[in-house]
Amino acid sequence: MATISETIRAPQVRQTQCFIGGQWTPSVSGKTFDTINPATEEVIAQVAEGDAADVDLAVEAAREAFDNGPWSTMDARDRGALLHRLADAIEGELDELAALESLDNGKPIRDSRAADLPLTIDCLRYYAGYADKIHGQTIPVRGNYFTYTRREPVGVAGQIIPWNFPMLMVAWKWGPALAAGCTIVMKPAEQTPLTCLRMARLAQKVGIPDGVINVVPGYGPTAGAAVVKHRGVDKVAFTGEYKTAQIIMRDASTTLKRLTFELGGKSPNIVFADADLEAAAAGAHFGLYFNQGQCCCAGSRLFVQDKIYDQFVDKLVSMNRARKLGNPLDPETEQGPQVDQAQFDKIMHYIDLGKKEGAECVSGGARFGDRGYFIEPTLFAGVEDEMSIAKDEIFGPVLSVLRFKDLDEIVDRANNTSYGLAAAVWTRDVAKAHTLAKKVRAGTVWINCYDVFDAAAPFGGFKMSGMGRELGEKGLDAYTETKTVTVSLS
Numbered sequence: 001m002a003t004i005s006e007t008i009r010a011p012q013v014r015q016t017q018c019f020i021g022g023q024w025t026p027s028v029s030g031k032t033f034d035t036i037n038p039a040t041e042e043v044i045a046q047v048a049e050g051d052a053a054d055v056d057l058a059v060e061a062a063r064e065a066f067d068n069g070p071w072s073t074m075d076a077r078d079r080g081a082l083l084h085r086l087a088d089a090i091e092g093e094l095d096e097l098a099a100l101e102s103l104d105n106g107k108p109i110r111d112s113r114a115a116d117l118p119l120t121i122d123c124l125r126y127y128a129g130y131a132d133k134i135h136g137q138t139i140p141v142r143g144n145y146f147t148y149t150r151r152e153p154v155g156v157a158g159q160i161i162p163w164n165f166p167m168l169m170v171a172w173k174w175g176p177a178l179a180a181g182c183t184i185v186m187k188p189a190e191q192t193p194l195t196c197l198r199m200a201r202l203a204q205k206v207g208i209p210d211g212v213i214n215v216v217p218g219y220g221p222t223a224g225a226a227v228v229k230h231r232g233v234d235k236v237a238f239t240g241e242y243k244t245a246q247i248i249m250r251d252a253s254t255t256l257k258r259l260t261f262e263l264g265g266k267s268p269n270i271v272f273a274d275a276d277l278e279a280a281a282a283g284a285h286f287g288l289y290f291n292q293g294q295c296c297c298a299g300s301r302l303f304v305q306d307k308i309y310d311q312f313v314d315k316l317v318s319m320n321r322a323r324k325l326g327n328p329l330d331p332e333t334e335q336g337p338q339v340d341q342a343q344f345d346k347i348m349h350y351i352d353l354g355k356k357e358g359a360e361c362v363s364g365g366a367r368f369g370d371r372g373y374f375i376e377p378t379l380f381a382g383v384e385d386e387m388s389i390a391k392d393e394i395f396g397p398v399l400s401v402l403r404f405k406d407l408d409e410i411v412d413r414a415n416n417t418s419y420g421l422a423a424a425v426w427t428r429d430v431a432k433a434h435t436l437a438k439k440v441r442a443g444t445v446w447i448n449c450y451d452v453f454d455a456a457a458p459f460g461g462f463k464m465s466g467m468g469r470e471l472g473e474k475g476l477d478a479y480t481e482t483k484t485v486t487v488s489l490s
């Protein structure tokens with residue numbers, strides 16, 4: 001590991017309370033929870049542990065700001081200007097926020113700086129531009145009537161996010177909600193509340209009116225569930241595990257809330273022998289090990305065509321050997337720790353299962369170091385479709401490499417999963433690439449690339465990987481209701 005002088009200094013933690021109606025408050029119960037530095041297992045700070053009582057207050061503030069407050073009456077263009085100012089404020093504190101993200105989540109500072117922060121800023125700017133461009137249609141109808149539609153904000157949006165991209169998930173949720181004119185009650189992940197709270201502070205600083213954004217840190221079954229069940233919340237946007245989405249769907253059924261889900265995956269990444277193999281290996285490696293393997297769209301089922309299989313596995317193994325693990329705040333670090341003990345344990349369990357089920361662990365397979373939740377980049381060769389490591393989402397640095405023969409065979413195998421978030425194909429054959437793009441049941445298909453995200457490109461899942469889409473123009477659908485107005489011209 002690098003010495004302290006070579007590393008980024010740990011940032012100061014300034015916000016640890018609930019943010020409700022523009023006020024920073026302890027939780028009603030007075031309880032707090034620890035947020036842990038996953039690289040050292042030490043407590044970074046105690047954060048207010050909100051529950052149903054705090055959610056009640058947050059919803060009241062959000063309702064007031066929506067029903068009577070300044071947000072619904074503000075010109076859309078002015079709302080857009082505020083979103084731009086929030087993006088600028090985040091950009092102004094980029095280094096500090098990147099360090100805070102790495103401290104709380106464990107992701108390497110080079111990734112926070114190069115990916116999380118720029119994508120966060122870009123997303124907010126993209127939706128800032130949309131605020132005054134959300135409009136309805138005029139519709140020719142039978143008879144002497146004039147009919148038009150209005151796209152109105154859905155109301156108070158409950159937003160529940162995970163810990164793998166804490167700031168970026170805030171941007172994906174706040175951007176379209178604020179552009180559409182909704183107000184927000186957000187429940188950040190209990191593992192990583194710090195950057196969300198800092199973003200709320202910046203939102204207040206740039207002039208987003210009190211009550212428009214409310215943040216209640218806390219646990220899922222208490223604070224999260226209270227958001228889902230609350231009658232004053234019109235819509236819930238959730239990113240996380242499908243099992244949690246099933247609970248949310250049940251909890252939301254009483255009030256028939258609008259729901260959007262972005263869930264997990266077991267995405268197939270398919271490499272044909274005619275691909276640019278250097279690029280494919282780099283893409284396959286990045287597609288799985290990026291962010292410690294903690295990506296919902298991780299290319300965790302790597303299918304490699306028979307004749308290049310061994311050479312391709314060798315390439316990946318040598319990349320794993322060269323990978324630099326260590327202190328996330330060291331700019332040289334390429335892989336940090338997993339986010340917490342629970343994730344660490346789950347991943348180690350799957351590594352064990354992979355070995356027991358007969359896959360060949362050709363790289364990694366063990367804990368790295370004796371402090372922090374570090375796991376060696378792990379690669380299993382000889383993986384079969386029915387093995388647990390080929391079927392279940394592991395959400396860690398564990399790559400399963402499977403063999404395939406040809407195009408006919410691979411389509412069915414790629415689709416043989418209840419997930420459908422992403423897929424990728426590597427080939428120089430245009431027809432093959434587009435045939436697969438058409439036949440794979442997934443919300444995103446990358447051809448000769450992986451993990452290419454843009455605020456303008458819709459993202460979401462087929463099947464059990466989600467409901468609805470985030471990003472792009474489509475991402476606004478979840479935050480608007482269509483109202484039809486008909487006027488008699490007689």
Ligand code: ADP
Nearest residue numbers: 161162188189219220221224225240241244247
């Ligand atoms: P992960 O395994 O990635 O932590 P989860 O689905 O458990 O995924 O968590 C994602 C988010 O959902 C977190 O903010 C968590 O607190 C929240 N959450 C967990 N359980 C519930 C629940 N029953 N109701 C609402 N939110 C929940």
